[in-house]
Amino acid sequence: MEITELTVHELKEKLDKKELTITQITKAYVNRMKEKEKDVQAFVNTLEDEALSKAEELENKVKSGEVKGDYVGIPIGIKDNICTKGVKTTCSSKMLENFVAPYDATVVEKLNAEGLINLGKLNMDEFAMGASTEYSAFKSTRNPWNLNTVPGGSSGGSAAAVASNMVPWALGSDTGGSIRQPSAFCGVVGLKPTYGLVSRYGLVAFASSLDQIGPITKDVEDTAILLNMITGHDRRDTTSENIEKKDYTKALKNDVKGMKIGLPKEYFGEGINSEVKEKLYEAIEKYKELGAEVEEFSLNIADYALATYYIIACAEASSNLGRFDGIRYGYRTSNFSSLKDIYRNSRSEGFGAEVKRRIILGTYVLSSGYYDAYYKKAQQVRTLVKKEFDKAFEKYDVLLTPTAPNVAFEIGTKSNNPLEMYLADICTVSVNIAGLPGISIPCGVNSEGMPIGMQLIGPKFGEEDLLNAAYTYEQAVKFREKYKPEFKK
Amino acid sequence: MKVSREEILHIAKLANLNLKEEEVDTYLLHLQDILNFANIVNNAPVEGLQETIAANDNCNVFRKDEIEVFEDNEALLQNAPEQERNMFKIPKVIQ
C-alpha cells in the first residue's frame, strides 16, 4: 500500500517498527500533493519546503533523543482560519490575503508540541460561511470522488485533502456543519466536538457561541487520536471547559450491544434524498445486527433550530467581522480620501458577497426595533432546542441522522437563492445550537458512486460513546476497503 | 416583517458596507426571504423559557491581575497597511 493511503495509527506502527522514517512519510505526502493538488485545489498555501526541513530536523531530534512522542513527524493540514504564527492565515478571503498572524492558535501550539508537521493551510468558504468551498475568494476546491463536484464546506479543503491522501489528517472548524458536511461529501470522518472541549483561541471567529475546531480523518481511530491532541482546558478561552482530559482511543470498544440509538423522524423526512435515506436505513439495520437498540422518536425542532442558527450565527458574525476595518491589518482599499472611505471601501472590496449578505442579516437582527423579534427570540428558541435534546438523551445514548440531505452537487450549480442553500444545513445546525458533539462517518455511496454520510449526535461531552458507536459501525462495514475516490473528471 | 429600501441602506451604513445601486434589490430580496423563514422562531413554543445568553454554563472565569508582556511587538505591526512611528496611520480625524 502507498504510504499516503495509510491512516495515522498505521503510520505510527510503521514508524515504531522502523519500517518508515519521518522524512519518508513527509516526502510521500509532498509528492502526493504535487500530483493531486492541481486537480483538487485543496490548499490556499502549501508548505512543502518548510515541511521537508522540519521532517529532517525532527528525525535528527528523535534519533538523538531530544524529542519524544507517539506521533512526532506525522504531517497534518490546517484549515486556513486557524492562526499559525509566521504563516499566512487568510480565511480564504481577499480581506486577509496577506495576513500573517503574530501568534499560534492554542490547537496549533498543541500540534507543535506533539511534533506534528504542518503541510499547508487548507481552503474553505470565505470566513467559513458556506457549504461548498465555492465561496473561497481564491479557488473552488474539487471533490476527489468526482472533480466536477464540490467537496462541501466550509472545511472543504480539509475534507478533500484527507480524501485525496494529500494529508493524513486535518483540522477543520464547524459552526453549523462545516466539518461534518464536507466529511460526508468526501467520504471521510469528521467530528465536531462538544462546545468548550477544544480551545477556540486562534480560530478566526465566525460565530463565537457555535464555532468549534475538530478533526477530519480517514477513520474513527485517527479522530480519537487527533481529538486527544487538541482537547484540554485553555485559560485564554473562557468558554473552554475545565474538565479532566480523556484518552478517547480507550473508548473504541468495537461493541454497541445494548446501546440505545434514537432516530429523530423529522430528520428522515421529505427533504432528504431517497438514496441517502436508503443507505441510512442500511446503516440502521447494521446497528441492530451489532446489538444496538434502535428506536424512532420525534424531535420537532429542526426548522426552529435552522432559523435560530442563521439569526445567531449572522448576528455574532456581523460583530466579529467588524475588526476588519483596513487599519491594523488586512485589506485596505486604494480608493480613499477619508476614514469613512477606508472603512466602507475596504470592507466592500475585501469581503465577498456571501459574507456581506450575512453581515447585513446579522446587523439587521441586532438593530433596534428588531432585536426582540429575532435575536432575543432566537436565544429563547436556543434554550428550547437544548431542552429537547436533553430530553432525547434521557432515553438514548446517541442519535442517528443523515449528515446532509444530499450528496455532493456539481460545481457551479449551487442555488442563487441563499435561503435554499441554507436549508441544506438542516441536519447539522441544531447540534451547534445545542453545543453537542456530532460526528459524520461514511455509510455508503449512491448510484453515481458519491459518498453518503451518517451523522451521530451525542450528549454534551459524550464523545466516548459517540466515537465507539462510529468505530463499531466502521469496523463492521469497512467502507475504506470497498470505496476509494476516483478523481473522475 | 417587510424590509424597506431605506432600511437596508441604513443597515449597510451601520455595517460600513457600500451597496451598489444594482446590488440593493438583490440584497433586499435575499434578506426578505431569509427573514420570512426566520420568522418561524416567533411560533416556537418558548413561553417561560429563559434566553440562552452564553454557549455553555461556565461562569466566573477570570484572569489574575498579573502582567505578561507580549514580546513580539514588531509582529503586531507587520500587517499594518500604513504605519508611522509604531502607530497605525489613517486619514486625518477631527475629534
Place this chain on the structure above:
Amino acid sequence: MAKEDYEMVIGLEVHAELSTKTKIFCSCPTEFGAEPNKHTCPVCMAMPGTLPVLNEKVVEYAVKAGLATNCEISRNSKNDRKNYFYPDLPKSYQISQFDMPLCEHGYVEIDKEDGEKKKIRLTRIHIEEDAGKLNHNEFGGGSLVDLNRAGVPLIEIVSEPDLRSPEEVDKYLRKIKSILEYIEVSDCKMQEGSLRADVNVSVRKKGATEFGTRTEMKNMNSFRSIARAIEYEAERQIEVIEEGEKIEQETLRWDDVSGRTFSMRDKEDAQDYRYFPDPDLVAIRLSEEYIEDIKKNLPELPESRRARYISEYNITEKDSNLLTASKYLSNMFEAAEKICKEPKAVANWLLSDVSRILNEKELEPESIPFTAEQLAKMIQLISKGTISSAIAKKVLEELFENPKDPEEIIKEKGWIQISDEGAIKEVVLKILEANPQSIADYKAGKDRALGFLVGQAMKETKGKANPQMLNKMFLEQLK
C-alpha cells in the same frame, strides 16, 4: 422670561480608569505614558482569533465602588458588546455592560450651600474597556492610532438627572473622586484622563415636572471646564427656547479656548449600538460571601473620617469636610497630626495657606511636594517659638519650591526667631524713640497705636522677632 426663571437639570456619566496592574481583558500593563503601541498584544490589538479573559480585579474594584456608593450589587451579571466603528476601537465593538450592570440603585450625598445634605442617585455602575488614542500627525499628515490605552479597565458611574447647578456638579464630582481615591480603585488623575465625565444638560422652567430635551458633552476632564460648559450650555438652551425654537438632542463638543459648545456628530449617523451579550465571555455570578468579604475589607470612607475629625480632634464640620474631600490631604493631615499632635494647627495650615498656594498654582493636593513630616516639623518649630507664624509662611513657600527639612531652611535663610529679651528690648526702645506720636496716641487711649509699633518692630527685624515677646515688652515700656 429671564434666565432666573429656568433651572438646570444635569446628569453625569463618570468614567474612571481602574488602577489595576493589567488591562481588563489581557495581561498588558496599564501604565500611562509608554511608547506608542508598546503596551499591546494580539488580544488588545484585536488580532483575528483572539479572545478576552476578564481580569478578576476589575470585578472586585467595581463591586468596591458599588458598595462605597450604596449600590445594590448584582448577583448575576454579564458583558455585552457595543458595536460601532472608530479607529481607536480595534474590535469595532466595545465590551461593556448593557442590561445587567454589576451595581445599581446607589447614591452619594453632597453638602449644599445651606448646610443641608442632598442625595444624588446613581442609576448604575458598570465595567467596560477604554479605547485607544488618536494622535495628530504633525509631520506626515493624517492621524496615528496608538492602542496602549485600548483595554484599560473603566467603570462608568451613571447618575440620575438629580443635579441642578454647576456647583452641585462640582461637589458631586469631587465626592465621587474622593470616594474612588479612598477605596483605592482609581487614581483619578484628571490631567491624564483617568477620570472623565460625559455631562447631560437640559433646562426647564422652574416648577416644571417634565424634563427638557438634553444635550450631551462628552469626555470632559477638568472641574473648571465642566462648570463653564454647563453654564454656557444652559444659557444657550435658554436662549434657544426663549426664541421659540426647539433644543435638539445631540452630542456636543466643549471647546475650552473659545468657551463654546459645538455640534459633534453627523446628524445622518444616528447611532445604533446593537448591544448583545458577548459570546466570548461567560456569566459573572457573585456569591454573598464574595460581596460580604469585599464589604468587610472596604477602607474607611470620607464620611466616617469626617465624623472622627469632628469628635476626636474638635475640628469644625466645614474644615472636616474640606480635609476629607481629598484622600491625599486627609492622609497628610493624619500623618502630620501623628507627629506634632496639633490637629488644629495642621488643619489650619492645610486649609488656609497650603490650599491657597495649590489654588494659585492650579494643583491638586496630590502635587504637594513636601511630606507630612516636614509640615509637622514646621508646626513644631512655631510652637517651640523658633519661628513666628509670619516666618512659617515663608518656610511654607520655600517647602513648595524646594522641599527639605524646615529646620535646615530656617538655618540657611537665617530666619530663626529673635527671642532674646535683651535684643527685643533694644528694638523696642529704638522704635519708641522714633515714634513719639504713637506713644502719645497710645497714652491718649488709642489702642491701635500699639499694633502700629509692633508692626514697625517686626519690620525692623524682618519678621524675626517673637511677636508675643514684642507685645509684652512694648506694654512694659509704655506703662
